[in-house]
Amino acid sequence: MNIALTTELRASYGFIERNINIVKRYWAWEVVWLFYSITNSLAVAFIAPGVGALNAGVDTRVLVLYLIIGTIVWRYLSVIFYWLTDVIGMERWEGTIEYTLMAPITRFTHLAGHTAFAVVYSMFHTVVILAVTAIFFEIDLSRANLLGGAIVLLVGSVSFIGFGIVAAILPLLFPEKGQQMTHVIISLLLLVSGVYYPVAVLPPALRFFATYSPATYVLEGARAALLDGAPTIALWQFLAPLIAMGALAIPFGLWLFGIAERYAKKTGKLKRNG
């Protein structure tokens, strides 16, 4: 194998290995975070029987699955987003930012390793939440196209990665408050993407933003596959915009990250603790 490629792959693996070690060392925090995520998802899912108790005409079994898909998909995407936006924040917190950013590797290598870990971590996190949720609710997946749902989720995560890379620029440019600013982006995506309700109920201005959120297509695609049992070929209408968004957002994010890094080097913002 080409030496340069081997070097980059080893460096990329270095980020995966480092993040695994960090998760192992902060295991107590991981337990707390997982507990919080599970209770949060359960609280959302219990809205369905709650609505059923208020209005006897509602099909609570469908509503439960609708909300569970929403909360599970959102957990999966948002965990990837948070890991990506923390790529700079965690280095600032630990004080290693200068050391990592003066290493002889491309930013693509850096972000590829970090992202690969984020996707696997998020999958594990999501499976645990799903397993616990399944204990509390009778989930009927007899009509579901599980493979189609998984494809939508995987393709969706790729386009979400692009958004995460763009958002990761904020902590680079604003050492003190940049990390908090990323919460604005994720909360806006939560609002417009139809996580717990159909996008159709939103006012026109918000529906406009929903068109540009990858989460909208992931959620609609996942619901079509799991709730309606839509065949994989029929999911193309959701996959196509996701692929297009990923193809644009990832190179754009990397390009923008490069510009932001250069700006940070000019203004002296690549320092620990801001």
Place this chain on the structure above:
Amino acid sequence: MEHTIALEIQNVSKHFNPGAFNPLKRNGAKKPVLAVNDISITVQRGEIFGVLGPNGSGKSTFIRLISTLLVPDAGSVNIFGLDIERDERAVQRLINRVSVEAAFFKKLSPLENLLYGARLYGLSGADARAKIEVILKRLDLRADAINRPMEEMSRGMQQKVAIARALLTAPILLLLDEPTTGLDPRSKREVQTLVRELRDTHDATIVLTTHDMLEADGLCDRIAIIDAGRIVALDTPVELKKLVAANGHVPTSDSSAFYRTLGHEPTLEEVFLQLTGKKLVEDK
């Protein structure tokens, strides 16, 4: 690599504009700071080159410029003939840095931190582990400490691991930014011995910033005295001390007579005071 010049800095300046273009700062920008002001230096291969100055004099900015962490406003920095901006990746392969604060993932162990550092520079896991074992043994790091979190280690131990991390990548230009600040006398001596050994056995060129006059005097082949971002003197420790004699009271040719008047050989502290009118380390 055939170059005899390890580091060539020509007319480099760097200023910072805190708060500029930041919409979150309601009070607007603070006054711009000229951290490095038209500095030119040439460091020969194999040299231990010291940069001596008080806190805030521009030492760390100087090191961060060479480390590719800052872009100069003006001038150029070349490392073994490579430009730090144009050939950034190639330059990064040649250098490594030990900073005043040991920058580690605090919950991770020395082994985990070192493995991460080694992989960033393209080492395989097996090669890295073998090198880590040798280097940590040389640094006299206790075997039981290698798997404990860094946060449980003393500052001196952490700094040894920081040096080990730099050595892992076999840099031919090693940047040491106040590596002994805050260390106890024993740890300080150990680090200083290691710096000498590095130069002698690893063919490394070393740029060392410090505000410890004795350290600069004992370790460095040449020293640049820096104040408010400018180099106010650059020479060997012996020649710098002669400046006190020349500028202060007696001609250079009769420096020994001046030493007798002074009662002792001038220190670099006195050199600094003579050149800048300031003390190197503020009184507490």
